Amino acid sequence: MPKESREIIITLIAGTSTLLLLGALMISFLFLYRNRHRKLLREREQLKLSYERELLKSQLEIQEQTFRHISQEIHDNIGQMLSLAKLNLSTMDPSLPDNLEQKIIDSKKLVGQAIYDLRNLSHGLSTDYIADMGLVRAIEHELEMVRKSGNYETLFESEGKSYPLDKQRELIIYRILQETVNNIIKHAASQKIIIHLHYSQEELTLSITDNGKGFDLTPLNQDASFGLGIRNMYNRAQLMGAGFKISSTLGHGTSVVLSVPVEAANTRT
Numbered sequence: 001m002p003k004e005s006r007e008i009i010i011t012l013i014a015g016t017s018t019l020l021l022l023g024a025l026m027i028s029f030l031f032l033y034r035n036r037h038r039k040l041l042r043e044r045e046q047l048k049l050s051y052e053r054e055l056l057k058s059q060l061e062i063q064e065q066t067f068r069h070i071s072q073e074i075h076d077n078i079g080q081m082l083s084l085a086k087l088n089l090s091t092m093d094p095s096l097p098d099n100l101e102q103k104i105i106d107s108k109k110l111v112g113q114a115i116y117d118l119r120n121l122s123h124g125l126s127t128d129y130i131a132d133m134g135l136v137r138a139i140e141h142e143l144e145m146v147r148k149s150g151n152y153e154t155l156f157e158s159e160g161k162s163y164p165l166d167k168q169r170e171l172i173i174y175r176i177l178q179e180t181v182n183n184i185i186k187h188a189a190s191q192k193i194i195i196h197l198h199y200s201q202e203e204l205t206l207s208i209t210d211n212g213k214g215f216d217l218t219p220l221n222q223d224a225s226f227g228l229g230i231r232n233m234y235n236r237a238q239l240m241g242a243g244f245k246i247s248s249t250l251g252h253g254t255s256v257v258l259s260v261p262v263e264a265a266n267t268r269t
């Protein structure tokens, strides 16, 4: 075979092989890209599902807590007032006009107070009350319940011009607050609960501090079965793109800080 033909054949083979190789590379690249894209979509879908699941759970937990408050309030306050009013009425003695008048006045007061408390309670029954009231008033409402149920000194400060976040995130923030306050009531043996909200352009920061006995955080990093409530709060914060930090000093109290970016890169879309 003449030298020139051999060279042409070799060039053709080399060219074809290079083209085939390039083609194969491109196909594998496309294949890899498609797989990664699918994986990303799947992960995003999973995150969205987790977010929706946690949202629903938070909503249910808020309802449960509301029912607990309400049954306690009916039992401890409204029920007591009505029983007292009934006692007054049944011990009225028409032969003692002075006593009669006082009892009527007392009973009127008691029934009036019971009606007032009932009206307040029915406001809290609306399932959308956080959306209706906004976060600030919902927190005040929660603190009022806490004050009523125990001997707590509570302090609530809101700094900066408040703005609404989307309903879903406000709900999760409120639920985290409730859980933290429950922990204080259950574990802290404190007298004070201090809540601070700070609205800035970039983020909303919520801090909840108690002056109770504090606790050791080490097991949180070592034992997966310890602190499920705290882990749950942490996961929920992460799902909405927020930071969650808990710090505690034995004998001095505990503090929980939640920072929610205003434009959170979250999974709701």
Ligand SMILES: Nc1ncnc2c1ncn2[C@@H]1O[C@H](COP(=O)(O)OP(=O)(O)O)[C@@H](O)[C@H]1O
Binding pocket: 183, 184, 186, 187, 188, 189, 210, 212, 213, 214, 215, 226, 227, 228, 229, 230, 231, 254
């Ligand atoms: N404010 C607090 N003060 C003292 N101890 C706390 C406080 N919050 C949490 N803890 C401790 O951390 C533990 C884990 O809390 P959590 O995850 O909410 O679980 P649970 O409340 O179901 O015990 C509690 O059992 C308690 O020992």
Ligand SMILES: [Mg+2]
Binding pocket: 179, 182, 183, 229, 230
């Ligand atoms: Mg708990």
